[in-house]
Amino acid sequence: MSTAAEGECSVPQRLLAAATRLFAGQGYDRTSVQEIVEAAGVTKGALYHYFGSKDDLLHEVYARVLRLQQERLDCFARSDAPVEKRLREAAADVVVTTIENLDDTKIFFRSMHHLGPEKLAQVRAERRRYHERFRALVEEGQRSGVFTSATPADLVVDYHFGSVHHLGAWYHPEGRLSAAQVAGHLADLLMRALRP
Amino acid sequence: MSTAAEGECSVPQRLLAAATRLFAGQGYDRTSVQEIVEAAGVTKGALYHYFGSKDDLLHEVYARVLRLQQERLDCFARSDAPVEKRLREAAADVVVTTIENLDDTKIFFRSMHHLGPEKLAQVRAERRRYHERFRALVEEGQRSGVFTSATPADLVVDYHFGSVHHLGAWYHPEGRLSAAQVAGHLADLLMRALRP
DNA sequence: CGCCACATACCGACTGGTTAGTCTGCGCCG
DNA sequence: CGGCGCAGACTAACCAGTCGGTATGTGGCG
Numbered sequence: 153m154s155t156a157a158e159g160e161c162s163v164p165q166r167l168l169a170a171a172t173r174l175f176a177g178q179g180y181d182r183t184s185v186q187e188i189v190e191a192a193g194v195t196k197g198a199l200y201h202y203f204g205s206k207d208d209l210l211h212e213v214y215a216r217v218l219r220l221q222q223e224r225l226d227c228f229a230r231s232d233a234p235v236e237k238r239l240r241e242a243a244a245d246v247v248v249t250t251i252e253n254l255d256d257t258k259i260f261f262r263s264m265h266h267l268g269p270e271k272l273a274q275v276r277a278e279r280r281r282y283h284e285r286f287r288a289l290v291e292e293g294q295r296s297g298v299f300t301s302a303t304p305a306d307l308v309v310d311y312h313f314g315s316v317h318h319l320g321a322w323y324h325p326e327g328r329l330s331a332a333q334v335a336g337h338l339a340d341l342l343m344r345a346l347r348p
Numbered sequence: 349m350s351t352a353a354e355g356e357c358s359v360p361q362r363l364l365a366a367a368t369r370l371f372a373g374q375g376y377d378r379t380s381v382q383e384i385v386e387a388a389g390v391t392k393g394a395l396y397h398y399f400g401s402k403d404d405l406l407h408e409v410y411a412r413v414l415r416l417q418q419e420r421l422d423c424f425a426r427s428d429a430p431v432e433k434r435l436r437e438a439a440a441d442v443v444v445t446t447i448e449n450l451d452d453t454k455i456f457f458r459s460m461h462h463l464g465p466e467k468l469a470q471v472r473a474e475r476r477r478y479h480e481r482f483r484a485l486v487e488e489g490q491r492s493g494v495f496t497s498a499t500p501a502d503l504v505v506d507y508h509f510g511s512v513h514h515l516g517a518w519y520h521p522e523g524r525l526s527a528a529q530v531a532g533h534l535a536d537l538l539m540r541a542l543r544p
Numbered sequence: 545c546g547c548c549a550c551a552t553a554c555c556g557a558c559t560g561g562t563t564a565g566t567c568t569g570c571g572c573c574g
Numbered sequence: 575c576g577g578c579g580c581a582g583a584c585t586a587a588c589c590a591g592t593c594g595g596t597a598t599g600t601g602g603c604g
Contacts, residue, residue: 163579179461182379185564196565197358197580206564262458262515265375290393300540303533306357310518317509321457329503337499341507344496345541359553381590391553392591402590 164202166192168216171209175209176255180263182211210263211271217256218278224249230259239346240339242289243312247335250316251323258320283309290346299346312342359395360398362474364412367405372451375383376406376459406459407467412450414474419483420445421481431489432539438485439508439538446512447519454516480506494512 161169170191174183183204203209217328228242250257267275287309293299301309315338323334354466357365366387370379379404385395399405424438446453463471483505489495510532518529 179377181375182462184562186562196582197567197582201579237515246567252487262461264457266378268456302540303537307530307533308537310514314512314514314517315507315510317517318506318513321510321513322506334503338507341499341504341541344498344543347540347543378589382588391555393593394553394593397553 153224157202163194166201167194168203168212172259173214175213175263175336176258180206180259207268207271207326210259210266211275213256213259214267214271214275215259215270215305217253218275218282219245220253220255221249222278222282226284228285229285229289232310234238234298235289235299235342237295239289240343242286243342244332244335244339246313246316247338248331249320250319251331251334254320254323257317283313286313292297293346297348300348303345308346310343311345312338357391358407359388359394360507362378363390364394364405364408365400366516368409368451368455371406371409371459372454375540376462379482380495403462403464403467406455407471407481409452409455410463410471413456414450414471414478416449417442417445418474421478431485431493434492435485435489435537435542436535437484440531440535442509442512443515443534444527446515447521447530450516450519453513457513466482479509482509493544496544499541504538504542505511507541515540516524530537 167188171183171188174187174191185196185199188209189195192198199209203212224245225242228238228245231238231241233241264272264275283306287305290299290305290308294301294305319334325331329337361386367379367384370383370387381392384405385391388394395405399408420441421438424434424441427434427437429437460468460471475481479502483501484503485493486504490497490501516529523525525533
């Protein structure tokens, strides 16, 4: 009766997965709690046993993807390779992980305003930390002269992340370009834009 | 009693303006028809006198901004300046008009999925035409050798428009950069990324 | 000019349907 | 037997859209 394989995960994980898929497909508001629990093969009692509210569910989705991206970026930034290599790899990796979690990303930028104020502030703060770490890489390259300083670093970061966030609007896994190929091209564009 | 000056516009225009502001601020689903008519200083009878449904209202917002952007792009593309000048001006102009109509843009990419299937198809078709005209400029420059062909033209277009769409997420009119300054920087980034 | 017929513009109470969240209870496991 | 994990009916609120009604014009006709 349910769409997903029900037996292979714990109930909260199944609920989170179903919610992610449905939120990404039809948006937060258009997805009723009833639909989520049916897709997960349980009932509302189960959902409200594990989550405080529908908002909580959304917040969990956000927390998961934020944690993942922060970890990956840290990994690249801490390397001791030259800065242009570190930035290029970080820029490409964020594209790959975004494509690998396209549902989460779609939700992220489409449903942010559905979060309550305090959860929103928390998500925004984490997001800002992520941006700042990325920007630090750009600034490092600008100071050392391998990148042009013609454009302020924060604008460069917003430029790149803008196109990353937009991936959900056009990328299809069955398309002619693989995630790695797209990532390579977008990273190239960024690096060329930063050439002195 | 109402928030906006009521007397200076026709009722349908006031309704459209109120809807735009509210949709951008709280999203389509979180905005009730009651809120819209109160903000416009009328009642539901007036709204349903001029618009067929809440969807219609949203669709009108889309149609307005699509028409505007298409006109502006046509204007730049038809010039007989060298292609790098035409593309640069078009790329900068789309940033300026996006910033000047930030509310519309926010709605555009956040609430698309609220449109019914046939209206959605129509909006998408117009959007695609816009993209294709922009892409044609990039391809022209690539053929004539003033732009690098390292990156496929459609990816370049998605790269630029991605950051344009993302403007609504970070740009604030009171910030330190004017719309024209941001437009100049983003156009510079694009042109540098296209240098051979 | 006075008056009627009709239309356009708008009002606001009402309805049918939907939804998030609650609460009581039941079955299974330790 | 006791409590954890969950079922599912229930409720209170809300909301898009409807519909009969009202007011303000507008054109024709006697």
